[in-house]
Amino acid sequence: MCGIVGYAGTAPAQGTSLSANHRALEVIVEGLRRLEYRGYDSAGIAVAGANGIEMRKKSGKLAKLLEELEQNPLPAASSGIGHTRWATHGGPTDENAHPHVVDGGALSVVHNGIIENYSVLKATLLKRGHSFVSQTDTEVAATLLGDTYRELVLAEPGVPSTGRLSRAMAAVARQLEGAFTLVALHADEPGVIVAARRNSPLVVGLGDGENFLGSDVSGFIDYTRRAVELGQDQVVTISAENVEITDFNGVPAEGREYRVDWDAAAAKKDGYPSFMEKEINDQPDAVAQTLLGRTDGEGNLTLDELRVDPSVLKTINRIIVLACGTSAYAGQVARYAIEHWCRIPTEVELSHEFRYRDPIVDERTLIVSLSQSGETMDTLMAVRYAREQGAKTVAICNTNGSTIPRESDAVLYTHAGPEIAVASTKAFLAQITAAYLLGLYLAQLRGNLFQGQIKDILAELAKVPAKIASVLANADQIKDLARSMADTRTVLFLGRHVGYPVAMEGALKLKELAYIHAEGFAAGELKHGPIALIEEGQAVIVVVPSPRGRDSLHAKVVSNIQEVRARGAMTIVIAEEGDESVREHAEHVFYIPETSTLLAPLLTTVPLQIFALALATAKGFDVDQPRNLAKSVTVE
Ligand code: F6R
Numbered sequence: 001m002c003g004i005v006g007y008a009g010t011a012p013a014q015g016t017s018l019s020a021n022h023r024a025l026e027v028i029v030e031g032l033r034r035l036e037y038r039g040y041d042s043a044g045i046a047v048a049g050a051n052g053i054e055m056r057k058k059s060g061k062l063a064k065l066l067e068e069l070e071q072n073p074l075p076a077a078s079s080g081i082g083h084t085r086w087a088t089h090g091g092p093t094d095e096n097a098h099p100h101v102v103d104g105g106a107l108s109v110v111h112n113g114i115i116e117n118y119s120v121l122k123a124t125l126l127k128r129g130h131s132f133v134s135q136t137d138t139e140v141a142a143t144l145l146g147d148t149y150r151e152l153v154l155a156e157p158g159v160p161s162t163g164r165l166s167r168a169m170a171a172v173a174r175q176l177e178g179a180f181t182l183v184a185l186h187a188d189e190p191g192v193i194v195a196a197r198r199n200s201p202l203v204v205g206l207g208d209g210e211n212f213l214g215s216d217v218s219g220f221i222d223y224t225r226r227a228v229e230l231g232q233d234q235v236v237t238i239s240a241e242n243v244e245i246t247d248f249n250g251v252p253a254e255g256r257e258y259r260v261d262w263d264a265a266a267a268k269k270d271g272y273p274s275f276m277e278k279e280i281n282d283q284p285d286a287v288a289q290t291l292l293g294r295t296d297g298e299g300n301l302t303l304d305e306l307r308v309d310p311s312v313l314k315t316i317n318r319i320i321v322l323a324c325g326t327s328a329y330a331g332q333v334a335r336y337a338i339e340h341w342c343r344i345p346t347e348v349e350l351s352h353e354f355r356y357r358d359p360i361v362d363e364r365t366l367i368v369s370l371s372q373s374g375e376t377m378d379t380l381m382a383v384r385y386a387r388e389q390g391a392k393t394v395a396i397c398n399t400n401g402s403t404i405p406r407e408s409d410a411v412l413y414t415h416a417g418p419e420i421a422v423a424s425t426k427a428f429l430a431q432i433t434a435a436y437l438l439g440l441y442l443a444q445l446r447g448n449l450f451q452g453q454i455k456d457i458l459a460e461l462a463k464v465p466a467k468i469a470s471v472l473a474n475a476d477q478i479k480d481l482a483r484s485m486a487d488t489r490t491v492l493f494l495g496r497h498v499g500y501p502v503a504m505e506g507a508l509k510l511k512e513l514a515y516i517h518a519e520g521f522a523a524g525e526l527k528h529g530p531i532a533l534i535e536e537g538q539a540v541i542v543v544v545p546s547p548r549g550r551d552s553l554h555a556k557v558v559s560n561i562q563e564v565r566a567r568g569a570m571t572i573v574i575a576e577e578g579d580e581s582v583r584e585h586a587e588h589v590f591y592i593p594e595t596s597t598l599l600a601p602l603l604t605t606v607p608l609q610i611f612a613l614a615l616a617t618a619k620g621f622d623v624d625q626p627r628n629l630a631k632s633v634t635v636e
Helices: 020-038 062-071 118-127 137-155 164-175 275-281 283-291 310-315 325-342 351-357 377-388 426-446 451-473 476-484 499-514 523-528 553-565 580-585 601-618
Strands: 003-009 042-049 052-059 079-085 100-102 107-115 178-186 193-198 203-206 210-214 226-229 234-238 243-247 256-259 318-323 346-350 365-371 392-397 410-413 490-495 517-522 539-543 570-576 588-592
Touching (some): 003 020, 003 178, 003 193, 020 042, 020 079, 042 062, 042 107, 042 178, 052 062, 052 107, 079 178, 107 137, 118 137, 137 164, 164 193, 164 234, 164 243, 210 234, 275 283, 275 601, 283 426, 283 451, 310 426, 318 325, 318 351, 318 377, 325 346, 325 365, 325 426, 351 377, 365 377, 365 426, 410 426, 426 451, 426 601, 451 601, 476 601, 490 499, 490 523, 490 553, 499 517, 499 523, 499 601, 517 523, 523 553, 539 553, 553 570, 553 580, 570 580, 570 601, 588 601
Parallel strands (some): 318 346, 318 365, 365 392, 490 517, 490 539, 539 570
Antiparallel strands (some): 003 079, 003 210, 042 079, 100 107, 107 178, 178 193, 193 234, 226 256
C-alpha cells in the first residue's frame, strides 16, 4: 500500500558533491524506490524551496515521475516528502496522486490509509467555500489542516511559526476517523516535517544532522539503521537536529529506539532477475534463521521472546490463528501440527471476518496472529478486538518494530529477512516454521509430548533447509513445464491434510503472479462438486502425501488423481522421492526429499512457487509487483 518518505536535513557534509537540493531529492527518490515493493500506481514529491512548496507528481510508476523531474526539476531544498499511492478514493490519476498542495501552495500533504469520516468533513469544507481538485480523502484532510493552521495564525498574532504545524496536525488528527499516516510540509517552517499516525505505519529514522520518516525502515535503510517506533495516535515532528513526539493532545511521548537488524544489501536482488526469485532461493536460510537460537544447551525449546506467563499458557483451552492470504494458509498448515502435538482445539480465521461475527473469545483463548509485515490492518484490528475480550495474543511476525507485535502480549519473530516481492514466499515457510516452534513449545510446557519426541521433531526440522536447497537445485523440470504452459487459462490444485492449504497457496501464487485462474481444493471435496470443472486437458496439480504417512491418506489422494485423469485432466504431481506408485497416473511428477507428513509443506510449496514464477516470467509479467496488489495491506 502507499509508501511514505519524509526527509529533514541541512546542507550535505563537506566533501560531498551533492547540493542540499540533491541530498533531499536523492534520499526521497531512493526511499520511494525501496518502498516500490509495497505496490503503487502513482508517485509524487514535494520540497520546501526558497519560493515555497514545489511539487511534482505523476500517475504510473516511479520512472514516470523521474522523467517529469528531468523535464521540470525541483528547486534547492533541504527537506521534503515523497509518496507512492495505491488508489483507494479515486482512480490512479495525476490529480489523485499525492502530495496534495493546498492553502494557496503553502502546505503539502501525503497520506496512507482511509479517512472514514472524510465525506462529512468535505461537506463542511465545501460550505466554507473550498473546492477540491481530486476525489481523494487526502485532499480533504490537507484542506482541513490548512484551515486549522490559518486559525492558529490568527489566534497567535506575533507568535513565531515554530511548532504551529505540529499543533495544527494534532488538532486535525483528533477530528479524523479511520486509519491514517498523514505527513505535512509547510512553507512557513521549511526545515520541518510533521506526521500523525493512527492505525497506519510510520517509522522515524535517526541520522546525523538529518532525520527521516518512512512507512517502513526500507524508506531510509540506505542512510541509517537507527529507527524509532511510533505509538498509536502520535504526532512526530522532525527537523535536521530534532525528533519530537507527542500524543494527539500535544503531551510529549517517548518513542522506542531500535536498531534495524537487516542491512540494505539484504534488500537487493543479489544478481537474481527479480526479488521473487531471490526470495524463493532465500528459503533455506529463512527456515534456518527462524530455527536458530530457539533451544537451550540441552535441546529444550526456550523461545525467549515469548513473554506470556507459562502458567497462563498451561491453562488455555483454545487457539485461534488470525491472518490473511498466504499467512492464513501458513496458519492452516500449522493448525494440523498444533492440534496433533498439543491437543488444543485450534481454528484458523481470516482476520477480516473474525471480529464482525461476534466471536466467542475469553482469557483462556490464545490468539496467534501471523503477519509478514506486522501492519496488515485486518489482522491488527482482529488482534485488538481479541485483546479487548481478554484473550492473550502472540504475534508471529517478520518485521521488527511493526504494529501487530507491538500491540500483542508476545512475539515470535520469523527471521526470513526483508521480503520485498509483493507476493509472499519465504515468509510463508518461515511462518510455518515459527508456528511449529510455538506448537512444540506449548506441547513441552503442557507435557503433551515427551522431550525425546520434541528433540526428534526439532532434529528433523533442522534438516529441512538442506532439503529445500535440494528442491531448488532440481527445479529445471518444473520451470520447463511452466514455460510450456504459458497459454494455459486455468489450473486446479488439489491437496489433502497439510497438502490442502499448500494447494491453496499454490493457486494463490499462480493467480497473483501469472493472472491465471487457479483454485485450490481439498482433494476429498472434489467429488462434492468441483469435479464438474474437469474437462479434456484441464491442468490439475496434485500435492501427494508421503506413502509412509498415516491413515491411507496417500492411497486416497492417488484415487483422486485417477478420478480427474479419467475425465481428461492433465495431471502434474508433487510426490515424495521413491514414490513410484504415482508415476502411472501423472503426465509429470516432481519429487521432493523425504520428510514427515507435518513437515512436508516446507518442501511441497517450493515447486509450486517456482511453477508460478516461471509461468509468469514466460508471460512477461512483473513478478515483483503484480498488478493491483500491495505488499502491506494497511486499509480494511
Ligand atoms: C500473497 C500475500 C498476501 C499476504 C497477506 C497478509 O502472496 O503476500 O496474501 O500474505 O496480505 O500479509 P501479512 O502477512 O503482511 O499480514
